[in-house]
Amino acid sequence: MLKKIKYITLLSLLFTSKLLLAQQSVRLNNNWEFLRQDLGGIWEAVRPVGLGNPEAVPIWQSVTLPHCVNALDAVDPEVNYYQGPSWYRTQLAINNPYQKGRTILHFEGAGQKTEVYVYTTKVAAHVGGYDEWTVDITDAVAEFEKTEVYKKQFKGKIPVSIRTDNSRDLEMIPSDLSDFNVYGGIYRYLNLVYAPALSVDKLFAKAEVDAQGKLGKLNVHAQFYNPKGIDKATIQLQLLDPSGKLLAKSNKKLDALSGNLDLWTFELKKPQLWSTDKPAQYTVQYEVISSAGNAKGEEKVGFRHIDFIEKGPFNLNGKRLLLRGTHRHEDHAGVGSAMTEPMIRQEMQMMKDMGVNFIRLGHYQQSRIVLNLCDSLGILVWEEIPWCRGGLGGEVYKQQARRMLTNMVEQHYNHPSIVIWGLGNENDWPGDFPEFDKEKIRTFMKELNDLSHKIDPARYTAIRRCDFCSDIVDVYSPSIWAGWYRGAYTDYKKATEEEFAKVKRFLHVEWGGDSHALRHSENPDKALSKIKTGGSADERAGDASLYGGAARISKDGDWSESYIANLIDWHLKEQENMPWLSGTAYWPFKDFSTAIRPDNPVPYMNQKGVVERDFTKKESYYVFQSYWTEKPMVHIYGHTWPVRWGDEGEEKMVKVYSNCSEAEIFLNGKSFGSKKRNSQDYPAAGLRWNLPFLKGENTVNVIAKKGKETVTDEIKFNYQTEKWGKPNRLVLKKIAQQDDVATVEVKLYDDKNVQCLDAINWINFGLTGDGKLIDNQGTSSGSRKVQAYNGRAIIKVKLNKGTSIVSVRSDGLKTVFTEL
Template sequence: MKSIKLVEGWEHYKGSLGGAWEVWREEKLPNSFYHLPWETVTLPHCYNSADTVDPDVKYYQGPGWYRHKLELRNPYPGGRTRLRFEGVGQKAAIYVFDELIHRHVGGYDEFCVDITEASERVKGNPLYHACTPLAVEADNSRDLQTIPSDISDFNLYGGLYRNVHLMYVPQISLDRVHVKVSEVSEQQARIQVNARLYNPMNSAEKLKITTLLRNPQGQEIARVEEICEPWQGMRETALKVIQTPALWGPDHPALYTCTVLLESVHGATELTERFGVRYFEFMKKGPFTLNGKRLLLNGTQRHEDHAGVGGAMTDEMIRTELLLIKEMGANFVRLGHYQQSALALDLCDELGLLVWEEIPWCRGGLGNQDYQKQSKDMLEAMIDQHYNHPSIILWGLGNENDWEGDFTYFDKDAIRSFMKELHDYAHEHDPQRVTAIRRCEFCKDIVDVYSPSIWAGWYRGIYTQYETYSRNEFENTDRFFHMEWGADNMAGRHVEKPYTGFRDITEGSTAEERDGDFLMSGGEPRVSVLGDWSETYFCDLVDWHLKSQETMEWLTGTAQWVFKDFSTPVRPDNPVPYVNQKGVVERDFTKKDAFYVFQSYWSKEPMVRIYGHSWNVRWGQPGEKKRVRVYSNCPEAELFVDGVSQGIKLRDSQNFPCAGLRWDIELSEGVNRLKVVARKDDVVVMDEVSWEYQVEKWLSPNNLQLTATRLSENKVFLEAKAYDVNQVYCPDASNFVRFSVSGEGRLLDNLGTALGSRYVQLANGRAGIYVECREDAEGSAAVTSDGLKTAMVMLPKYGQLI
């Protein structure tokens, strides 16, 4: 088999066409008015890369077309030419010239298309005797009878946002290899290899099948050869019992390799799959065990979404994100709310991250037979395509299926029946894993593992009652796993006294999020509406959850929502509009302070971090004691302010906040330089930060001041600050501001980050954005805000570089 990743050579047109002929019509009639504005693009590509976080428009949902002229050179006589699409959002139609070859519904599962005969037929067209014209229509139009629902809390991206591969295979080839690992213990494991053929011409010639197994060191441990007839479906090719296997786990993610080689008169192909040997159990009314030992699942969750590219994350972006999750110390990740790229699963295997992967049956209710068929097809594809990943322990069957809204009816019995159908299918096709859902109480008895909704301290209740809420839910669930907890937090926003207005919040016995709680007004009092959306509050909430989880011996584990901020159509009023800001990193991987809170509990590598690196100005009275928070996994730390020791503190994870690593000190007016030194065994780690301390009081914001700093030949940084009528800086101002540029500059906006939105809330009285402009550009910038005086500034030339 020969596979080529099709990255270059693509053109894109966003909009609808009358049919596939319009993709190519201008080539036959080049001087007519039929010309369309095709754009040269590379894959992966998402045509919603910017508009989902544009504060002034509704994101585009509709068709988008791609075209490519393939130069086919199949090396196999009588071979097959196939295209493998890793994901097309959300529906796809594949054409060779104007001939429809295949339709696919579902934006997240892979599918293959055979273009062998069609590529031969198109050679009769004189325009394409030397190439094969390929057209792909991607379409993310709204459709109630598809999943995921458009009322989901994430965007349904459009485009070829995952890789496309051109594959040449012989007339008969391998299509899929499954490695079934069962009867696992520390003493042995049973390995069964099953394979499926791709044989569209029903070739009957005999085959030679060779199956090789290699251990994690690359040494061959088994080889099975046989001569056989072609077969249909999955068939066993090898069976091996491994003695004293290397067990896969978070600390030692040992990976075996299975290679199946098919040889015939038509040519040879081989598929190589990695697999792991491990066994696990979600104990009834108890914790989780991996390889016979209790493991507290410390997790987070991710969307495939990134600043500037939308759903079209590159391989390098995906790799960076999974490495960051591992660096944070997590051993588990939920892939919400859809099948994610194969590379993400490969990395989870390599890094030792256990996985919950799910289909996008998310909110809305239950649709017609087409809706249900799509759901089942996507479950079948997810299990088939990701079967061999040892990282996956749970197949997610749904999310928030108690949330109605897509249909005039809401039939709980029908939802239960369909959930049972999915559950049974998953167990029939993969009995080695378990099923799960999150937040659908009337279906919790159907699946193996259930996650109720517990948002202590954000949508409901208070975080100091987190353990009580969790225990109550644990008692009402056979196998409890807590998915989704956390809080929105605006990057760069810090407060001297985080929100503690818990007297206004009803504690209750549960902290279940209810429909509409995500809105910024209405409903019962909740921190998400009354709170400050600061990193300070978020860190305290995370800190409390993590210190509590350490002592909950019955707990299987939890996963914080979510690792990285992501775009969503249902949150236009957020400080960064259209962004769910619950991440511990921003949408461009910029770390927030909570990243280090997690590290202080989960990471094994010595670390220390002073809270508030982006907290430029602190404020208070002269002589007033101010809290310095330090997060570390070292047993002790010493704080210095302007070179003077403030004493050594010992770490105690149950001493909230900061595990006892907190100092209440006096800051001097002006600049204060802080350093912390922490020790773990023979390793010393340090961190430093500088804060300005403001004692001058301020009134309500009255005006904005804007500065422009030339950073390089083609980039300028704009920073806006709020001041009162006496020109005193307002370090707690949170007004919305809008940046604009005139002349020869371009705002680097629509990124969905604190420094990448032209319309954004101030964080501690300031906001910033970058401008792309030539070194000699003539232009100006302005910042406006309702009720405040506008500020303007000229863009500096390169000679004014600071």
């Protein structure tokens, strides 16, 4: 056994040293083993298999990082997702190029409590699932390398074991009452970093410019990681413009290497400004030269001026910018929170392509990859700590909140995209503690507000939905859910004006509603006739329930894509005529999993996204594009609506979403005229036609023009005039196959063999044989239990080059089977 050594958890070493990480860092993605349960002790992770232990018990499985413990069970309709300890283990070949250098494990995020072991020695522990942190394993490695076990059992490699734990804990944030899963695992990248004995711990590069953009100022200060107490060094700094041209450099000798050291102040005239349209980034490069060797790094910065005007809009670089925003949860089909860099890049580009210039990262610090992309794409950011729901805990709870706020601000300090530090979300939501004391919550909110401003005086603070703390922060967002949890969407502007009048600076984040992808409606606004309008549009306790209480769209609506497209359309056309509005952020961009919504059409999913959990676009994505983008686009509503219905000869509305000035529609090759776009002509900005569909197959085309550019779109569908009764039977068929993956579809018919196009029966898919259902994806077409959409449901099957029997069960109907 190794003698237990003193260990250090370096909370922010190398977080900002991007070039150093690139040169001296390796992502530890491969050669991991995983166990989803606890061990009897660390010895079970490293004991040899051999005499006396012929079998490895428990059985570990091979995985790659990033990895989420709840990749599939988060949306399993039959179980609660696992919350508890899990273990990861690997063996590392350590080859530090620096003489007396430091060997460091850099966690970009692991949840929610983590312990790190070298062989049997515990070298670090961390609480918090979303901030970055590091572990210096140098001394533990050196001790282990002296042992016979190192040479004989591990053949010159270092055994590293990591225990993660997302067990429920009332003294930890976020609360398990939150409307998202508190995931477990090493779900962001883990890096092996080599650094010299003296390196930069934190480097802060503050870029400022006046509102006119005439004078820019850069101030650089830093803290060093210096475990060996080196007392002399030289730091060389240089500033490069966005094209890579050298603008200035500095050379400074350092005699004291402790504390926060001011390194360089530089002024430049008329810097290229960072904006959402042209996100120009400068580069600060540094090199620390000492007896320990040279440590290099770089930081990207942007010169921009921000101003949330009191009782007014938001200004960027002296001009009004309407913040057109959305939200992001770290969640994806098949992987849970363990999104890879290519996935993150695809998601952020999809947001930008939708026209987003602002994002609120809900409800926790997110990956450095996300922030880097916001910088480079031109997306302004509200980032917040996970003090979310439940109330206020004790000192352990508060200390975690303070630590996570400090880490978030310091680790993301240099990103020009960030304009707001969020201090909490729905802190008026009790439940985790016997006491719910508003004054104590106010006191702690004031403390966090002061802490944020002390670390970073240049950015604003904000919270969402805690009215009794609205006066504490710089920017406040109340709860306004017009047309979903309360009232009709036509109440939106009035409700917003009333809330705007109550606070100093207003920003509306979280609005929208759920839509079950692939479900469409000929009369989506029907339920509005039941709704009380003209009153409050906030969300209250119980409003998210599908049962009981007053009439509300969230309970009584049809959850169709058609309704949400109308709701979004109305909000966006209103926002164009609210000159005092700073902006809004739709909740959220992508559907995500949540433990508190087991009864939704896709169980355990919050379905408010404009794209599904696997990036499949819903129709509402194009509504946003039509208002927010410049590149010519046109989209006919209904690409995923295979059968429309109505009376023979009845004219049916076709809506076209486009940012073009005019469009011409064609039905079955015949023109039905052109129309001009007018954003205030609701719905579809005037681009709507009532067309006489033919019974059977129809084709609709549109040609839209913007200046000299022309764009087109086409949809095909059947028009059903037969009326249907109650669902009487199920019909299951294979409708497609690509390589070794088959797609099956079940439809519901009445006793006269007419498809029931409004049927929403629960569908339960099953399978036996060689294949496997591609389920637990959290999507409308990737769930073995799902509500039907327009009398049908689909799922894919991995055939594994064999034979399988697929079954479909629905209460009250005969179970059906088909062979694949």
